[in-house]
Amino acid sequence: MLKIQELSKKFGGVHAVEKFSFEIKPNHITGLIGPNGAGKTTAFNLITNFLPRDKGEVFYKEELIKKSSAYKLVKKGIARTFQQIRIFPELTVKENLLLAMSHDYDNWWNSFGNIDENLEEERIMELLKEVNLEKYLEEKAGNLSYGQSKLLEILRVVATNADLILLDEPAAGVNPTMLRIVEKLILGLKEKGKTLLVIEHNMPFLMGISDEIIVMESGKFLCQDLPEKVQKDPKVLEAYLGG
Amino acid sequence: MSELVAQLIWNGLVTGALIALVALGLTLIYGIAGFIQFAHGEIVALGAYNFMVFHKLMGWEIIPAVGISVLIMIIIGLILERFFFRPVREKDPMIPLVISIGLSIGLQAIILIFFGPNILTISDKTHASISIFGDKILATPSQIIAIISAVILMIGLGVFLKKSKIGKYLRAVASNREVAQVFGMNIDNSMKWIFGIGAGMAALAGIFLGFEQNLEPLMGVHISVKAFSAVILGAVGSIRGAIIGAFLIGLTESLLVGMGVIPSGFTSAIPFVILIGMLLLRPEGLFGNRFESLRR
Amino acid sequence: MKNFTIGLILGILVVFGYQQLNYNPSVNSSEAIVIGGIAPLTGDAASLGIQTQEISNMRVEEVNKEGGINGRNLEIIWEDGKCTPGEASRAAQKLIGIDKVSVILGGVCSGETLGATPITERNKVILFSPISTSPEVTHAGDFVFRSAPSDSTQGMVLADYANKHFKRVGLISENTDYALGVANVFEEIFEGEIVREDYLSTESDFKTRITKLKNEKLDALIINPQSPPKYEIILKQLQEQNWKTPFLVNEVAAGNAESSIKFKDFLVKNKTVGANFIVPESDELNDVLQKYEAKHGKKVEYLNYTGTSYDGINILIHALSQVENISDTESIRDELYAIKDFPGLLGKVSMDENGDVNITYTLFEFNGEEFIPISE
């Protein structure tokens, strides 16, 4: 589904990401872990073209992704969330999702025409019901709680109906009840045939949902294995406890 | 020919020095407070007018008159920070920017009401120029003092920021204000420092500008607009960048027009042609880094 | 918060409305004849604008003390034209729309006069400029008159002198309507080479241009500013670079000795000749100057424009007195065209078919104290 080869990026003298290669299978949830500063988010930015790659290639569904601008990837089916939540506070929840849906209105002329809102609204209500946020439809996104905003950002990614979804710490700062909703949502996506790559520090949560785990340390690939094996692997423990 | 070039370079250095004095204040404020202070030009103008009042009207000697004018402007700089910029410091940086635009037109109106629209000169004595560097260059005493003091202040500021305790403190605040706050650093008095230093240098620039040209309510606008370009040219927040940007503008303007490359009618467009041209090549400025866009 | 804003708007509307109600324009009532006045009261040209306003008001007070025009007092409502066409036309709109004036004294800057002409011509309102000298004003309209000479004559006089004395000259000229008028005419008539340096009114750093001109081996330098402050900065920076050729200056410089006196040795050493129209010595002129100084506690800044503005208001008062109903602007216009040998400070003033006066420029030399007419 997604093949990365020799990915590397240097800031000044620092190798944020060095010869990082891995592959994730379709319809799998793959976790990406590593101590702080291992370069996980930088890797995300490099894969999704938010940051220009120094070296390395990215293959998505066997097709080489050129260094084009980030927005084009969404149309190809790759969508992501961010470490700090990036939703549109001044827009309503409905508008936040509408934006993600109408990506086929990209040529400017018919983006003036009004899309068939009620067809979209059904789908939005459906999505919101999954995370019981439906009563916030017309609420300004800025007024949502932290947890609710996190959910909204994930829903927005789902709304782009991308096949490959990259989540950057979806569970961070989310209370337990909300966490179960996030878990249900992620697993639901997998059933719908989506492929997910998830950066997360909440180990029990991640291990529970992942089919495979990739471990990164100071920009380099450490190992890629089943969750149980990775937990017991001495190299991983040493990386976390500070080698 | 070489005499012409030498004189042009000297003219460029003088203009560059004045722009640098203004740009340094702007860079400090932008680096730490996060917005371009549009009313900085009016502080330059008020500095010149203050000096004129003390020196020409009240007959003080030059040195005390400079001292008092710079002091008054530092106080005004602190007042502006305390009452106009502190209340909105945590808000989106566009708000203090628009407030500074409002302050700019307000202060211009106040200068107009107090000092009238007519053009005033800073002192009646016209100083004959003396030739220096083996009489290749003609310079007035005020120009020479302007360059010397500008260089001293630049080095002084550099040393102050690097070596002194407060300097390190300011640089820490500049790098990340939230983190600094977490460590209990007192943001308020670092703001006092930068607005005070910025206003003081701007007042000095105003006084030297007064010697170069006449005093008019809009004198501040013309030089601060060039200083904005210098600040951005050098990559905002970098002292070294602002100084080099200022001298780049001063010298280019002087040499391009002086050598007849550009018709003199286009002189006041040169700083911006350089700025926009440069922003296309290196959007993050001469010394900045590419990360600007991703930061929150 | 809501009622604050509603209160704010209502307050403004009330003030605005109240202001309108009791502000009944007193035009056409029997007591006073009201005319409009447009002059730059702020900005670079304010010093000239305010002087024109002061001289005109001074003369109006005198006339009113002597019984006014056919027993009716004269009153001028002044609006700030800011030396730009946009503001001048808005001022004209207000004077014609609100104050119902049928005669406007002004603009001072040529840009003001040209900006106001579309509105005054359409409403057949007399526009009488005491100062504007741009050649464009000559054909600006049937109801447009002026008591100052056109720049084209000034350019000619300067060029003739230059042709006699110089082969290669430098020209520092301000990019404004007035200054360009003079510069363009000069360029047409001068046969020698010209090295031209233009500058915007917002600029005040001429060091670079002077350095460049110094390298051009010139016989003379023509200084062509729009306002005295620019003239003074240019002289200051010329002096700082030890400029060593004769100067040829326009009327803005030659018209007020005060600026030149600040640099008198420098100007005398280099020999300075300027074009201006004669304001001949006369006790009437001295009387006006003394009254002005007594009233305002300062000397007149522009001697030549004192002449044109004083003559201007007098010509206008004369024309108004010949007409019973001042809203009959056609007859006022005919009266103005009929002005022949009107005794003014500038001598016998006559109006030609374009509303221009027969005043011509002559040459003056600066002797350190003032500009004295020279033959040539």
Added chain:
Amino acid sequence: MIEYIFSLIIITSIWTLLAQSYNLSFGLTGLFNLGHIIFYGIGAYTAAILNTRYGIGFFPNLIFAALVSGAFAAFFGLLTLRLSGHYLAIATLGAAMIATVVATNWVSLTNGPLGIRGIEEPEFFGKIIQADSLEFVVLMLIIVVFCNFLLYKIFNSPFGRIQRAIKDDEIAVRAVGKNTFAAKSWSLILSAAFAGIAGCLYTHYRLFLDPSIFALPEIIILILMVVVGGRGNFKGAILGTILVIIIGELPRFIGFPDNIIGATRNLLFAALLIGTMFTRPQGLFTFFTEKE
């Protein structure tokens, strides 16, 4: 009296259109463009030059002014839209300065500081519409209301939603698959086109034009109108414009001494701008348009 009221209505309507066009790029998309006056000036000069040299009338000039300003905005966008925040503000302020210099020096095109005179008044099937006449007011209102209607459509279309999202967080808009550079360019082009139309209205109303149209103070008044009205708030911009113009005319009527009228006006503007920013950064009129 009537003519003066008419002239006030005409001036207000031109400013309303200009402020609304600025509200699109500055208010809605958040492009802090201090050079918006360039589009207004270019529209005015396009109309003036086409009319005086090629005799093109008022109505075709409206289209040409919009096209030329829009085309320039596209080019201008390439130069500046990669920048953000303060970089954009200073670069566009610089562009306004360059525009003044070019307009003053390119004498063959703009007749330089002498300005362009003798521009014809609008003509409607042979009948000359005189400035300050009722017909002129009606003509202006029709055009301005129609343009505002188009802008209202733009504000509330999916395109408008994308602009509001860009103002909140441009990075996130890219993350949902929008070409934000193209979106910002279109916002600039459209706002420039309407500003060009406003410029054309000014030209055919004043009948005289010189480089002072690019003057710096105009942009501050524009910012004031949009900020007071509430950035991105459609009705707010209109109310903001009216309030600013009334305050602008007040000193002239309250009879301040002549030489400080200009200064008091600017002082009032400064107080209003700073006051609004302190008390209601989202604009004075949000309670009118809360449901907006």
